[in-house]
Amino acid sequence: xxxxxxxxxxxxxxxxxxxxxxxxxxxxxxxxxxxxxxxxxxxxxxxxxxxxxxxxxxxxxxxxxxxxxxxxxxxxxxxxxxxxxxxxxxxxxxxxxxxxxxxxxxxxxxxxxxxxxxxxxxxxxxxxxxxxxxxxxxxxxxxxxxxx
Numbered sequence: 567x568x569x570x571x572x573x574x575x576x577x578x579x580x581x582x583x584x585x586x587x588x589x590x591x592x593x594x595x596x597x598x599x600x601x602x603x604x605x606x607x608x609x610x611x612x613x614x615x616x617x618x619x620x621x622x623x624x625x626x627x628x629x630x631x632x633x634x635x636x637x638x639x640x641x642x643x644x645x646x647x648x649x650x651x652x653x654x655x656x657x658x659x660x661x662x663x664x665x666x667x668x669x670x671x672x673x674x675x676x677x678x679x680x681x682x683x684x685x686x687x688x689x690x691x692x693x694x695x696x697x698x699x700x701x702x703x704x705x706x707x708x709x710x711x712x713x714x
Contacts, residue, residue: 567690570624572598572611574637576674577630583679584628584686593690596624612640619668620646627669628686634673641669645710648703653677658685662692664699 569588573581578600588595598615600606608631615627627649629637634651641649649669650661653676661667670689672682 567593567625568623569593569595569690570598570615570618570627571595571629572600572615572627573630573674574600574606574608574611574632575603576632577637577672578603578674580630580672580674580677580679580682581628583683584630587683587686588690591687591690608636609640612637613644616641616644616647616649616669620644625668626690629669629671630674630682631671632673632675634671634676638669638671641671646707648706652685652689653681655681655684655688658689659692662689663695664702666694666696666699666703 571581571584599611612629615629618624619627629641631637638649638651641647647669648665648667649671650665650667651671652658652661672685
């Protein structure tokens with residue numbers, strides 16, 4: 567698995583924690599920034615990650631900002647992206663199993679680093695179940711292909 571990861575200024579600390587987790591799990595990744603604590607625009611970091619995942623260059627992406635909301639909205643504008651904003655372990659597992667999410671978004675001002683690591687680990691290690699869920703995910707893709 568190859569992961570693209572990024573944050574804005576509001577997600578720097580958790581991004582660094584998650585990079586340590588990726589190292590520990592032996593997962594290849596590329597960090598798309600940001601590298602400053604001054605205010606930056608989250609779309610500048612979310613969109614490149616989403617484009618890399620949508621193109622297949624990366625299998626999954628992880629985005630962190632203050633709330634995770636801006637990152638998830640931005641990423642979901644890219645065709646083929648199913649970015650899930652997650653702040654609990656149950657949802658991390660469910661979004662992989664049921665929705666085949668390919669980008670995880672979290673908010674550093676909403677959750678602490680310990681929970682963020684649990685969420686990321688669960689999300690990374692959970693496989694899509696397909697089955698009855700495949701039809702639903704397929705309907706999203708069909709709609710996306712008609713409208714975007």
